[in-house]
């Protein structure tokens with residue numbers, strides 16, 4: 001049978017009923033891509049997979065949460081939805097609201113949104129409001145407006161979002177036949193790590209998996225409130241998607257980390273960018289900077305030399321890592337979201353005259 005989106009695929013695990021209208025763009029069912037070169041960098045017998053969430057309809061994992069949030073908003077009779085966003089939530093909300101015929105308002109931190117994401121929100125007809133402040137300020141404003149006006153909030157403070165996003169964990173277990181030993185994931189507003197942990201737990205409860213993974217969360221060093229256990233007033237990182245100083249799902253993420261015996265750590269902008277380029281060059285997978293944080297975190301964690309204090313590195317030394325570890329990294333958004341990032345990598349085309357000689361010279365064959 002052809003794929004009908006996550007609501008139909010996992011209906012019995014989701015808060016939907018027969019009367020819930022199904023607003024879908026056939027999100028989910030994203031590729032779990034084996035990464036052979038990355039696996040070899042971790043350990044000779046490691047198996048590392050990339051859950052490529054950039055292959056969703058609007059290019060990020062947000063679509064899983066949005067199909068449920070917008071379907072439920074419609075069921076409850078909403079006429080308009082609102083969200084704050086570092087970009088991807090707004091792109092997804094705009095598309096699903098358009099599909100549902102709902103008005104959509106998005107509050108974005110002015111000047112800090114990747115170009116592709118802004119284009120998506122505008123092109124789907126959302127009312128885009130650029131706020132002279134960061135994401136945290138925009139989310140506060142959204143909450144204030146929604147308290148007084150009949151607009152449904154579709155940020156991940158809305159539990160329907162978490163419900164939808166947990167289906168990525170279901171798909172991973174369905175694909176592998178078991179949960180991985182480790183799950184690496186970027187952390188911004190902390191909704192997604194919360195959702196994956198919920199999904200893994202529910203699937204184990206349903207008898208679909210025997211084990212639970214350790215949740216390994218990574219924040220950008222300049223925007224790492226969970227790691228430092230204190231809000232960050234002025235978060236800064238090249239990974240604008242996770243430029244967040246006071247995450248909404250902070251407490252839930254702490255529970256996921258503690259219950260899974262996981263860890264929260266940081267990666268620098270340099271590590272994020274280096275990993276983004278490495279993945280594209282060595283695995284053919286082009287992801288946005290925030291998404292590279294999970295893989296950068298894996299590389300950091302597995303390195304015995306560079307990060308001796310990391311629990312995972314200690315486990316490697318003590319050989320506590322299971323033989324043949326199975327590791328999944330969520331890469332949350334597509335590289336096309338943020339085309340301006342090539343400037344950071346100093347990549348550019350060479351321009352030549354339209355002659356065979358000039359082309360051969362540029363190819364190094366002259």
Ligand code: F0G
Nearest residue numbers: 085086088089188189190191192332333
């Ligand atoms: N990766 C990408 C590409 C994101 O867009 C986000 C969050 C995250 C990771 C972090 O996920 O917030 O659940 O911990 N983007 C939100 C947005 C904040 O507005 O698009 P999280």
